[in-house]
Amino acid sequence: MDTNRAKMVPSTMSSAQENRSFVAQETSDDSEDEKPIAASRLVRTQVLSIRGSHANSDDSKGEKPMVTARQLVKPSQDSEDDDDKPLSSRLLLTPKSKYEKRKRLLDHRANSSPKRPKVSHACSSTSTLKIKEEKDDDLIQISQRIKEPTLLTEKKAMRPKWFETFDPEQEEVATIYAVMKDTDYVQKNHVIRRLDGCDFTPIYEWCMKEKQDRKQMSREEKKAAGAEKKKQEEKYAWAFVDGEKERVGSFKVEPPGLFRGRGDDVTINIGQDAPVPECPVPGERWKEVRHDDTVTWLALWTDPINPKKFKYVFLGESSSLKIESDQKKYENARRMLKDYIGKIRADYSRDFTSKDCAKRQIAVATYLIDKLALKGGNEKGEEEADTVGCCTLKFNFLGKDSIRYQNNVEVEVPVYKEIRQFQAGKRGGDHLFDKLDASRLNAHLKQQMPGLTAKVFRTYNASITLDDLLNKEIKDKADLSEKVAVYNHANKEVAIICNHQRTISKSHEEQMSKLMEKTGGLRDNLKELKTTLERAKRGKPQPLTDADGKKRKRNLTPDELEKKIAQKTADIGNMEMGMRTKEDLKTVALGTSKLNYLDPRITVAWCKRNQVPIERMFNTTQLRKFAWAMTVDPDFRF
DNA sequence: GCCCACACTTAGAATTCACGTT
DNA sequence: AACGTGAATTCTAAGTGTGGGC
Structure with a gap:
């Protein structure tokens, strides 16, 4: 399922560039006096900030954009077996644990799809670099940003002469590659065989210098830059919901890697009568403008890396919709479990000895969820990390985020007996509850109490424990x-x-x-x-x-x-x-x-x-x- | 009933911020 | 200023759960 998207240290995008991506927007320091808003349930939103990589589409300054990159971070502690790793997982520039988690997945994929790697290149004997990006490339996912065209003069002087000969797309890829200089991501079996005719150090050094400069900025400068950035973003940070101004959650489209995210990849969801906000990426348009008032999202897009999964922009935590659902969550856990928990517990205790095996499994699973605050454990696809929750329990396993859950618990005798019995004839990788899955369990819980699902127990247990203590x-x-x-x-x-x-x-x-x-x-x-x-x-x-x-x-x-x-x-x-x-x-x-x-x-x-x-x-x-x-x-x- | 697409919540790590210390 | 530290904030992956289509 997931990306080998590299983790980056974000570079500070120069404020001028952001200015540009935001140009089309009305100025609204004070969004209180905005024009009247659309009345539809849900949203009239302001424009999203799209971090397009084709920033150079604005070349009115007659200057080529400069490529800057973000430093790649490699997981720190796994050098031991680096050599054995397939290229795909070595490109995972993610934190250690996530790295571990995805390793399996990627290994799996690497085995099942022999087509990769998909980045091809041609490298002539001159120092011209061409790396061709293939459409479905999900191998090298590297975020980067285009540097603002208006460079300070000194910085301009820093640019290597030959840099000018790159076309922007080449610059982009060259830079992505250059900052990986210190790493050994390109392996022997990669389709790229030779890059030794290319000298990436000037780009690399330029990027490092940039990074250094940023770090060197005085506190005041940093503050000013930060404030400027905030100001620019402010106008994208609010939405009107039924006339109320509400904070938007995280509204930045992920920065592009080799995938080039653009406005026309983004679908927005606004009120029927709301004016369509302008797409902030010059020359691009929204993929679609929807008016769905049954959902809360303001925008959605897919990352081609993982086209089955959407990315969303939702409202902020302090918005009424989020608050409403938060309150509902706690009220559900509190009032309802308070009124029902006695019966729920009595029922599952009774069912420990039911003749119906499925019933016994439900009973034991509910017991474990109640007692240990386990998660439900939905079925997971082949491609996902092999982690478990209650209904997918095995005898040796990892929990969410591949975190090992180890716990010795005293359980009631019937529970112990049943577990031993469910265990009989099974092997380490088999499910403990073979007649059960999370949706069956939830369906059962629903009968016991409206709104009851496995996760309610967790909320209940957590809150009641705090209250008790x-x-x-x-x-x-x-x-x-x-x-x-x-x-x-x-x-x-x-x-x-x-x-x-x-x-x-x-x-x-x-x-x-x-x-x-x-x-x-x-x-x-x-x-x-x-x-x-x-x-x-x-x-x-x-x-x-x-x-x-x-x-x-x-x-x-x-x-x-x-x-x-x-x-x-x-x-x-x-x-x-x-x-x-x-x-x-x-x-x-x-x-x-x-x-x-x-x-x-x-x-x-x-x-x-x-x-x-x-x-x-x-x-x-x-x-x-x-x-x-x-x-x-x-x-x-x- | 089952599957799967979609929507929304939960989660830990990375990064930045703020501040005290040298 | 340079550095170290812990807290805050950002980021986005990895979960849960629903409901519609078969």
């Missing part, structure tokens, strides 16, 4: 940071239940040992202080330097020393606490549950009850998303 661990006179710690602890428990993992940061060990050193130092200090105290008590002279290594004019009184000791002990305690937390959280991601599973009203109500400012718990993005929950009653319980 927050209301359990009330310490009378906890100070603010202790309260925050209680919250974070509860959050962590939820993240563990949901198996929200993250990779251990590269520098984790290093950071820990640094902290270790620091606490070691503090401990030494403490020891010294204690000896000094003993001496002071006995009236003996104290060392000239104190525990912190500073010179001291006079001896300290035992009282003063006691105070210092207390302080030092507290410091050590705090630091060790921090270390423990850090260690505890090194593989646990808290954000996902906060954003997707925890009813924000639990947090808000708890903050109100405990005089914790909500800003302590939610950052600005979260505050925006959860604004609807701010008025909740302090007594709210999930």
Whole structure:
């Protein structure tokens, strides 16, 4: 299924270029006084930002565009077996885990479609490079952007002379290739045999210089550039829904790789009477303008890499439609599971021993989903990563994002027995529940309660757990940071239940040992202080330097020393606490549950009850998303 | 009933930002 | 300024679930 799209470090597109892509737009710093809007349910939207690669279609400045590229990032830790990898997977410039995940897929594909690779080239003995791009190329997917035509004069001077001889498309591909200089992506068995007649270093160096320059910009310059960019994007960031101005979600079409995304690939969905927004890519038009008020998307396109899957532009998190569905999600989990959970549990417990095997499987699967907050586990295509959820459980497997789920759980005896029985005669790769799939399970759950699906259990479990923990661990006179710690602890428990993992940061060990050193130092200090105290008590002279290594004019009184000791002990305690937390959280991601599973009203109500400012718990993005929950009653319980 | 296309949510990593330290 | 760090933000892949067509 998926792309070998390379991951890039985005380059800063120069603001002037963006100006150009946005030219056609009305100026609307203040979109409040926009002209009246179309009344259709859904959308009158503003234009999307399309990052077309054919930026050079505007050559009014009489200057050729410059190609710039984004640095390619290779997964860091898998050099060991590089040589064995097929070209396709070596082109995966993705993070390690995703890399792993897709490796299998790509290997599979590589085996099943002998046609690739599909990038062909011809390379003459002169330094002219031609790389022909084939229509269905999905082998090398490299994003890049075209540099703004108006170059600063110095930069212009930097351009290699021969660069001028490229036509823009050649520049583009040459640049894509050039920045891969440091890597060994082109392998022996690639259809490209020789590129040694070409010297890519000038392009490469130019790109590196550009990157460097960008990094060198002063804080102010960066800020100014950022603000300018924001301003340009502002007019694409809002939509009118039933007359209400709402924030649009991520609205940028992905930057093109060898695939050249253009306006005519994008379908937009606007109100019947809404004026058709102008396609921001000069000379291009929308593929289609639809007026479908039964869906929420504002725009959609396909990436030819993966033509079966659409990419969408949706409204932002703070939009009424998103809020509505978020609220529905929590209400569903809360009110309904509260009213139904007893019966649901009784039913599946009863069905553990049903005569009907399918029923028993449903019962056990529901039990696991309830108890372990597993995901449903929809069927997946051949081409997708081999990961599982509850209904697709195997005996050895990976979960979403190819993250291994390992857990020992105590289960009730009948469950254990049934699982053993389902297991009988099966092999590692077989499904535990052979009479079951996610849609059957959901169909069953639907009968138990309207709106009930497997994922509701997850929401329910996450939220109820947070609510429980927050209301359990009330310490009378906890100070603010202790309260925050209680919250974070509860959050962590939820993240563990949901198996929200993250990779251990590269520098984790290093950071820990640094902290270790620091606490070691503090401990030494403490020891010294204690000896000094003993001496002071006995009236003996104290060392000239104190525990912190500073010179001291006079001896300290035992009282003063006691105070210092207390302080030092507290410091050590705090630091060790921090270390423990850090260690505890090194593989646990808290954000996902906060954003997707925890009813924000639990947090808000708890903050109100405990005089914790909500800003302590939610950052600005979260505050925006959860604004609807701010008025909740302090007594709210999930 | 089953399949599959479509729509929408969830997810972790990459990148940028902000700020303290040297 | 250069650097390190953690938080915030961006990015888009990978899930879930529905419903229409057979």
